[in-house]
Amino acid sequence: MKEAVLEKSPLEVEFEQAAPYLPAGEIPWVERLRKRSFERFTQIGFPEEKNPGWKFFPASKVQETLWKLFEFPLNARAGDLKDSSLFSHEDFFSLLFLNGHYLSDLKSPHSEGFIAGSLSALLKNNPERFENFWGHRPVGNLGAFEALNGAFFQDGAAIVLPREFVSPKPIHLFFFNRPSNHASMTHPLNLIALGPRAKAVVIQEYAGEPGACLTNTLTEIFLDEGAQLDLIIIEREGAGAFHLESIAVHQASHSRFSASSVFLGESSSRQEVQVELQGEDAECLINGLYRSNGSQSKNIKTTITHSKSRTKSIELYKGILNGQGKAAFEGLIVVKPEAQKTDASLYNKNLILSEESQVHTSPEFKIEADDVRCKHGSAIGQMDANALFYLKSRGFGEKEAKEALLYAFQSEVVNSIPVESVRLAVLELLSKKSGLERSFDGL
Amino acid sequence: MLEIKNLCAKVGDKQILKGINLTVKPGEVHAIMGPNGSGKSTLSYILAGRDGYEVTDGQVLYEGKDLLSMPTEVRSREGVFLAFQYPVEIHGVTNKYFLKAAVNAKLKHQGKTEMSAGQFLSFVKEKAKIVEMDEALLSRQVNAGFSGGEKKRNEILQMAALEPKLAILDETDSGLDIDALKIVSHGINAMRSPERAFVVITHYQRLLDYVVPDFVHVLSGGRIIRSGGKELAHQLEKEGYAEFAGAKG
Numbered sequence: 001m002k003e004a005v006l007e008k009s010p011l012e013v014e015f016e017q018a019a020p021y022l023p024a025g026e027i028p029w030v031e032r033l034r035k036r037s038f039e040r041f042t043q044i045g046f047p048e049e050k051n052p053g054w055k056f057f058p059a060s061k062v063q064e065t066l067w068k069l070f071e072f073p074l075n076a077r078a079g080d081l082k083d084s085s086l087f088s089h090e091d092f093f094s095l096l097f098l099n100g101h102y103l104s105d106l107k108s109p110h111s112e113g114f115i116a117g118s119l120s121a122l123l124k125n126n127p128e129r130f131e132n133f134w135g136h137r138p139v140g141n142l143g144a145f146e147a148l149n150g151a152f153f154q155d156g157a158a159i160v161l162p163r164e165f166v167s168p169k170p171i172h173l174f175f176f177n178r179p180s181n182h183a184s185m186t187h188p189l190n191l192i193a194l195g196p197r198a199k200a201v202v203i204q205e206y207a208g209e210p211g212a213c214l215t216n217t218l219t220e221i222f223l224d225e226g227a228q229l230d231l232i233i234i235e236r237e238g239a240g241a242f243h244l245e246s247i248a249v250h251q252a253s254h255s256r257f258s259a260s261s262v263f264l265g266e267s268s269s270r271q272e273v274q275v276e277l278q279g280e281d282a283e284c285l286i287n288g289l290y291r292s293n294g295s296q297s298k299n300i301k302t303t304i305t306h307s308k309s310r311t312k313s314i315e316l317y318k319g320i321l322n323g324q325g326k327a328a329f330e331g332l333i334v335v336k337p338e339a340q341k342t343d344a345s346l347y348n349k350n351l352i353l354s355e356e357s358q359v360h361t362s363p364e365f366k367i368e369a370d371d372v373r374c375k376h377g378s379a380i381g382q383m384d385a386n387a388l389f390y391l392k393s394r395g396f397g398e399k400e401a402k403e404a405l406l407y408a409f410q411s412e413v414v415n416s417i418p419v420e421s422v423r424l425a426v427l428e429l430l431s432k433k434s435g436l437e438r439s440f441d442g443l
Numbered sequence: 444m445l446e447i448k449n450l451c452a453k454v455g456d457k458q459i460l461k462g463i464n465l466t467v468k469p470g471e472v473h474a475i476m477g478p479n480g481s482g483k484s485t486l487s488y489i490l491a492g493r494d495g496y497e498v499t500d501g502q503v504l505y506e507g508k509d510l511l512s513m514p515t516e517v518r519s520r521e522g523v524f525l526a527f528q529y530p531v532e533i534h535g536v537t538n539k540y541f542l543k544a545a546v547n548a549k550l551k552h553q554g555k556t557e558m559s560a561g562q563f564l565s566f567v568k569e570k571a572k573i574v575e576m577d578e579a580l581l582s583r584q585v586n587a588g589f590s591g592g593e594k595k596r597n598e599i600l601q602m603a604a605l606e607p608k609l610a611i612l613d614e615t616d617s618g619l620d621i622d623a624l625k626i627v628s629h630g631i632n633a634m635r636s637p638e639r640a641f642v643v644i645t646h647y648q649r650l651l652d653y654v655v656p657d658f659v660h661v662l663s664g665g666r667i668i669r670s671g672g673k674e675l676a677h678q679l680e681k682e683g684y685a686e687f688a689g690a691k692g
Contacts, residue, residue: 385494390531392515393491393524394541394601395548401516404544408535408584 010066012042015151018069023120023154027127029135037150040139047144055328055360056297057270062242067185067214069152070099073178078103084207085174086234086425092172092203095157099177100186100215102155115160116171119189122158130158133191133220143272145244149218153189156217160191161198163224170201170232170419177237179211190219194227194255201230201419206245210238210266217245223255225279230418233261233271234426241267246274253279253308260417262426263290263298270299275313277305277339283312289413290317292325292357303332304346306339306369313343318413319350320406321357328360333374335367342369346376351383351409444469444640445490445510445609450501451665452489459485461665462501467609470637474651475644476676477662478684483644484528486662487613490642491525492518505609519545520552524607526598528614533585538597541585542567542604549605570603574630592623599630610634611642616650628653648680 008016015038024030046063047054078096081103082089089096093116096103102118115122123130139147157173175188192202206215215237223229237243243265249257263269275284290298304313319327329348350359361378383405391401410430417423445467452460459482467473477483489496490503492515503510510518533541546566547557558566571578574596586594595615602610612631616624631641631654643654651659651673659675660667663684669675 384531386531387533389493389515390527390533391541393493393519393527394545394605395516395519395552396544397516397548398514400544400548404536404541405533408533411535 009042011148012038014068018152022152024123024127027123029131030123030127033134033137034151036139037142037147040142041144041147041151044144044147053272053299053301053330054270055299055330056326056358057299057328058242058268058297061268062214065183065212065214067183069154070101070177070184070186070213072101073098076101076103081174081176084176085172085205086429087172087203087205087421089172091421092170093167094172094174097155097173097175097188099184100154100175100188112168114162114165114167115158117158119156119158119191120154129160130191133193133222143246145216146218146246149187149189149216149246152185152187153218154187156188156190158191159193159200159202161194161200161227163195163198165195165198167200170203170422172203172205175204175206175215175217177208177211177213177215177241179209179213179238179240183212183214185214185216188215188217190217191222192219192229192231193222194224194229196224197226198224199228201232203232203234203419203422205234205236206243206265207236208238208241210240212240213237214242215244219245219247221247221249221257223249223251223257223282225252226254227252228256229258231257231259232417232419232422233259234422234429235261235263235265235267235269236429237265237267237269239266241265243267243269244272245270246272249273249275249284251275251277251279251282251284254281255279256283258285258416258418259287260413261288262413263288264429266294266296268297271301273300273302273304275302275304276307277311277313278307280308281310281312282308284314285416286313286315286317287413287416288317289319289410290327291320291322292327293322295324297326297328299327300329300331302330303334304344305334305336306342306344307336308339310341311339311343313345315346316413317348318409319348319359320353320409321350321359322353324354324356326358329362329378331363331376333365333376335365335369335372335374337368339369340371342372342374344372344374346374348378349409350378350380351406352380353383444506445642446502446504448502448504450486450489450503451499452485452496453499454485454496458499459496459665460489463662463665463667465660465667467640467642469608469640470635471658472635472641472643472654472656474656474659474673474676475642475662475667476646476648476659476679479646481662482665483646483662484613487525487611487642487644490611491515491523516548517552519605520549522608524602524605524610526595526602526610526612526615528617530586530589530594530598532587532589534587536585537581538583538585539564539567539581542581542601545601546604567600567604570600573603573633574599575626576600591618592620592626595619595623595627596630599627603630603634608638609640609642611644613644614646615643616645616647624650625653648676651676
């Protein structure tokens with residue numbers, strides 16, 4: 001008689017096979033974190049499209065795919081990725097990851113007085129430093145993909161700036177995927193920790209060749225008192241990719257966080273942002289732009305929690321939907337009872353260019369304090385017929401007029417990118433995507 | 444230059460224009476006056492090529508060509524200009540870019556060399572002086588946050604930059620205080636020339652004290668019920684539209 005065997009899920013098999021080889025597995029707290037994270041995932045399983053925050057994201061397609069971790073790209077060198085990025089690596093401190101693995105032959109800026117390097121290498125050399133951040137992390141509130149990241153992470157960037165240190169150049173994290181003939185996944189885990197009054201600009205660029213791959217990244221950010229971080233996220237992964245990113249921000253008093261995200265990939269993407277304004281006078285500015293063409297879907301979920309008084313948040317996401325593109329935005333602002341004098345604004349605006357595209361928007365406030373200033377709104381609309389007529393009456397052709405209005409719609413978010421070279425590169429990318437003339441920023 | 448023959452048009456089921464006839468020659472300034480709802484703005488929009496109007500009868504010739512069959516942007520490039528009653532705000536596009544693209548679209552259409560950014564900048568700065576416009580407004584987004592007067596001045600600046608052959612001014616005086624009215628009128632007068640014609644649409648006579656027309660037409664109920672010289676405007680102002688339309692219409 002055969003024994004009844006519970007069938008293991010493909011991911012469970014992959015985890016069991018991969019676990020002994022995953023980085024820092026010899027460190028007890030890391031091993032524990034991986035195990036508990038995977039247990040959490042097994043317990044909750046993949047989300048469904050009908051779950052809050054997952055509308056239009058094809059999670060079932062991710063579930064159906066037999067994912068294997070990307071293997072280490074032997075013989076790959078950082079120089080190979082030189083032309084794949086939007087940026088010249090001389091302008092920034094660049095950390096390059098191919099298929100989630102760090103390519104180490106570029107000069108790492110350790111000697112400059114701060115840390116920016118491969119997480120797995122740093123973890124190996126100095127596990128205690130990171131135990132504070134992750135060693136005691138409760139897994140009970142992790143979402144499915146965050147839990148998968150905790151179980152499978154291989155590498156990512158660790159950026160640690162000491163007190164009052166100002167990074168002399170932006171730090172550029174470039175994640176490039178080169179999918180093979182089987183579906184491959186990568187789970188980058190990033191840590192950005194800024195000491196009191198430290199200052200940095202971090203650019204996360206995600207790109208890849210077409211093919212079945214899954215990028216499931218988690219970025220955990222700790223901003224000490226008065227620290228300032230500008231985060232720029234550019235997602236332009238290839239067709240067939242699933243891109244999920246989760247950003248968790250913990251802000252102490254007087255710290256300032258800005259995020260400018262642009263989702264322009266051929267992929268189905270999801271971004272989840274959680275900001276905790278834990279100290280008085282902390283503020284965050286969250287801007288995003290997503291474009292969805294063809295059959296892609298973009299899903300944004302943000303939660304900003306105001307826990308202390310005089311905290312401020314300004315949030316704006318803009319979407320452009322074309323073809324059969326779909327997008328969902330769910331934004332939540334929570335104002336705790338002790339967060340008096342909170343100043344919060346939350347807006348989502350969508351431009352619909354085709355009849356088949358779909359968009360869902362839901363900005364929401366939960367306010368438990370009484371002395372607050374909160375405003376929110378959402379809009380779904382077509383191109384303004386008055387503006388189109390105005391432009392045409394001044395000689396703009398139909399195409400030029402539409403492109404000018406498209407540019408105008410996007411510019412509010414693009415202009416929030418605080419580094420000029422990045423802003424121009426994004427404009428260039430946008431113009432390529434739409435056939436838009438570059439002359440718009442010429443004046 | 445412009446010949447409107449028995450122009451009839453409707454919006455939805457509503458017949459707005461019921462047979463307009465008007466001939467405008469180069470160098471002339473025609474004022475079209477009339478009460479609210481008489482069809483003044485409809486006429487200007489149809490001439491400029493706005494969607495949503497159905498021409499049911501008649502014809503409009505511009506320099507001998509069928510104006511109504513030209514796309515909106517081609518009318519502009521051919522020298523027809525409409526100064527809007529309510530200029531549109533375009534957030535995210537600078538006034539300078541907007542003007543440069545407009546001017547270059549016209550130059551390209553005429554087979555001329557387009558202006559470079561530098562050439563355009565000195566060109567537009569000269570034009571801005573005509574309407575006493577602060578150069579800072581050139582770098583601002585099109586009409587965004589402009590006062591009523593600034594918006595109207597911006598319309599005249601666009602006219603000055605585009606140098607049209609036929610300018611239609613739709614209620615350009617509305618919402619202007621007396622100082623702004625003088626500046627705007629000065630801008631219009633500075634553009635008067637033997638080659639250029641104006642159709643000035645207005646509800647009130649006061650603009651016509653500054654921009655003195657050669658002809659005044661009274662539009663009422665979708666028809667021109669009376670035409671005359673500049674003295675007609677004064678008569679109209681004195682008697683009021685209701686009485687005028689009742690007695691003479």
